[in-house]
Amino acid sequence: MSKLSDLPPHMKLFARLLDEVKSDYRPPLPEIHDVPVAFYLDDDWLARERFELFAGYPIIVGHETMLTQAGEHFTHDHLGKPLLIVRGRDDHIRAFYNVCRHRGMRLAQNTEVMRKPSFVCPYHHWAYDLDGSLKNVPLSESFDGVNLSCRGLKEVPCEIRHGFIWVQIGETKPLDLNSHLGEIDADLDAFGTGDQHVFRQTTTTKKANWKLIVEAFQDGYHVVRLHQKSVGPLFMDARASMDRVGNNLRAAVARAFFPEILNAPPEKWDDRNHVSFAHYIFPNTIIVFHPDYISHMGLFPQGVDETVVVHTCLIPKEPETEKERDHWERAFDIIENGVFQAEDFFVCENAQIGMASGANETLLLGAQEYGIALFHDILRDEMGPFRQSPS
Ligand code: FES
Ligand SMILES: [Fe+2]
CATH class of the missing domain: 3.90.380.10 (Naphthalene 1,2-dioxygenase Alpha Subunit; Chain A, domain 1)
Incomplete structure (x- = not known):
C-alpha cells in the first residue's frame, strides 16, 4: 500500500x-x-x-499543439500588446511583438492559426523570416547608412512547458516558471497537459x-x-x-x-x-x-x-x-x-x-x-x- x-x-x-x-x-x-x-x-x-x-508574470497564450508546422502562427492582443506567436523552421515556438520595425505597422492580422513562409508587412513590404530576422527591404539602398541587421522583430520572452505557451511582456524581471509554478509543476506533469x-x-x-x-x-x-x-x-x-x-x-x-x-x-x-x-x-x-x-x-x-x-x-x-x-x-x-x-x-x-x-x-x-x-x-x-x- x-x-x-x-x-x-x-x-x-x-x-x-x-x-x-x-x-x-x-x-x-x-x-x-x-x-x-x-x-x-x-x-x-x-x-x-x-x-x-x-x-x-508568465501568462499562457496558447498550447503548442495549436502550432504543428513551421510557419503556423496566431496573433494575441488580449494582454494589451500586439503579439505574434510563431513556430519556426527549427521547430521552436517564439513570441514577437507583432510590430514592423520600419514604422510600426501590425504585421499579421489573424487571431486564428494560419500558415505563412514569412511575414511581409502590408505597408512597405519589409519581410521577416519565421525566426523574426529581417530578410528583405524593398529599395534597401534608400536606407543607406542604417544598420538593418538589428531590425529583426522584437522578441518577447517565451517558454513551452507542460504543452502551454507562456510569455511575459513586462521587462522588469525574467520569465521564471520554476519559481512561478512551484509544486504546481508536478501537478501539471501528473495530469499530462503536455500530452x-x-x-x-x-x-x-x-x-x-x-x-x-x-x-x-x-x-x-x-x-x-x-x-x-x-x-x-x-x-x-x-x-x-x-x-x-x-x-x-x-x-x-x-x-x-x-x-x-x-x-x-x-x-x-x-x-x-x-x-x-x-x-x-x-x-x-x-x-x-x-x-x-x-x-x-x-x-x-x-x-x-x-x-x-x-x-x-x-x-x-x-x-x-x-x-x-x-x-x-x-x-x-x-x-x-x-x-x-x-x-x-x-x-x-x-x-x-x-x-x-x-x-x-x-x-x-x-x-x-x-x-x-x-x-x-x-x-x-x-x-x-x-x-x-x-x-
Ligand atoms: S511599416 Fe512595415 S514596411 Fe513600412
Ligand atoms: Fe461553477
Missing part, C-alpha cells in the same frame, strides 16, 4: 479531503470576509493589476471584472445550487479542499462517488473521477480537470467590467472518427455553453451589475468560500491592501 508521504502533492490534498469528509471537518475562513465592491470597479487599481500582475491536444477554443468577452470570474472557480458553495440543472448533481455539496501553492491555488472538489472510497486505500483513489481538481495559476489561469478532458481558461481584463475569456478544451488525442468527434463536440458544448456561459459567466456579469449599483458596499464571504479568501490573500500579498482611488 502507498504511504501518504509517497503520494504526489495533489494526492496529498485528495487525502486531506477524505479526512475532512470522514470527520465532517470544514476549514475556518481565513481573515478576509468582507470585500469592498470598489475592488471590482476601480480603474486605477485595475491599471496596477495589469502592470504588476499581467505584465509581471493533450487542443480540440476547441472559444474567445468571448464577458461584462465582468476578471477577479469575479476567478472567484467563480474557487467557490465550492455554488456548485450544487447554481449548477443544479447541469453538473451540480455530479458533486457533493460544499466539499472541497484547497491548498495555496505560492501564488497559485490547487482545489480538490469531491464528486458524487467520493463517499464510496472514504475507507479505500490510495490505490483505489482516482484523481479524475472521485474529485475534480481545479487549479488557479497566478494571475489569470483556471484549469479544470474533468474526468476525460481538460478546460483551460485564460482571463484577460480589458476594463473593470470587461474580461476576455479564452476557453481551450484539451483532449487526450485527436479524434479519429466522426463518433469520437461528436463525443467531444457534445462534451465541449455542455461545459462551454451549458455550464460556463449560461451559469458561471451569467452570475459574474449579473454580480458586476449588482456591485456597480451601489446597493452594497461590500460583498460577503462565508466559510464555504474559503478558496476565494485565499485568492484575496494572494492578491493582497502581491499588491498590498486595496485602497480605493480618490474619485
Whole structure:
C-alpha cells in the first residue's frame, strides 16, 4: 500500500479531503470576509493589476499543439500588446511583438492559426523570416547608412512547458516558471497537459471584472445550487479542499462517488473521477480537470467590467472518427455553453451589475468560500491592501 508521504502533492490534498469528509471537518475562513465592491470597479487599481500582475508574470497564450508546422502562427492582443506567436523552421515556438520595425505597422492580422513562409508587412513590404530576422527591404539602398541587421522583430520572452505557451511582456524581471509554478509543476506533469491536444477554443468577452470570474472557480458553495440543472448533481455539496501553492491555488472538489472510497486505500483513489481538481495559476489561469478532458481558461481584463475569456478544451488525442468527434463536440458544448456561459459567466456579469449599483458596499464571504479568501490573500500579498482611488 502507498504511504501518504509517497503520494504526489495533489494526492496529498485528495487525502486531506477524505479526512475532512470522514470527520465532517470544514476549514475556518481565513481573515478576509468582507470585500469592498470598489475592488471590482476601480480603474486605477485595475491599471496596477495589469502592470504588476499581467505584465509581471508568465501568462499562457496558447498550447503548442495549436502550432504543428513551421510557419503556423496566431496573433494575441488580449494582454494589451500586439503579439505574434510563431513556430519556426527549427521547430521552436517564439513570441514577437507583432510590430514592423520600419514604422510600426501590425504585421499579421489573424487571431486564428494560419500558415505563412514569412511575414511581409502590408505597408512597405519589409519581410521577416519565421525566426523574426529581417530578410528583405524593398529599395534597401534608400536606407543607406542604417544598420538593418538589428531590425529583426522584437522578441518577447517565451517558454513551452507542460504543452502551454507562456510569455511575459513586462521587462522588469525574467520569465521564471520554476519559481512561478512551484509544486504546481508536478501537478501539471501528473495530469499530462503536455500530452493533450487542443480540440476547441472559444474567445468571448464577458461584462465582468476578471477577479469575479476567478472567484467563480474557487467557490465550492455554488456548485450544487447554481449548477443544479447541469453538473451540480455530479458533486457533493460544499466539499472541497484547497491548498495555496505560492501564488497559485490547487482545489480538490469531491464528486458524487467520493463517499464510496472514504475507507479505500490510495490505490483505489482516482484523481479524475472521485474529485475534480481545479487549479488557479497566478494571475489569470483556471484549469479544470474533468474526468476525460481538460478546460483551460485564460482571463484577460480589458476594463473593470470587461474580461476576455479564452476557453481551450484539451483532449487526450485527436479524434479519429466522426463518433469520437461528436463525443467531444457534445462534451465541449455542455461545459462551454451549458455550464460556463449560461451559469458561471451569467452570475459574474449579473454580480458586476449588482456591485456597480451601489446597493452594497461590500460583498460577503462565508466559510464555504474559503478558496476565494485565499485568492484575496494572494492578491493582497502581491499588491498590498486595496485602497480605493480618490474619485
Ligand atoms: S511599416 Fe512595415 S514596411 Fe513600412
Ligand atoms: Fe461553477
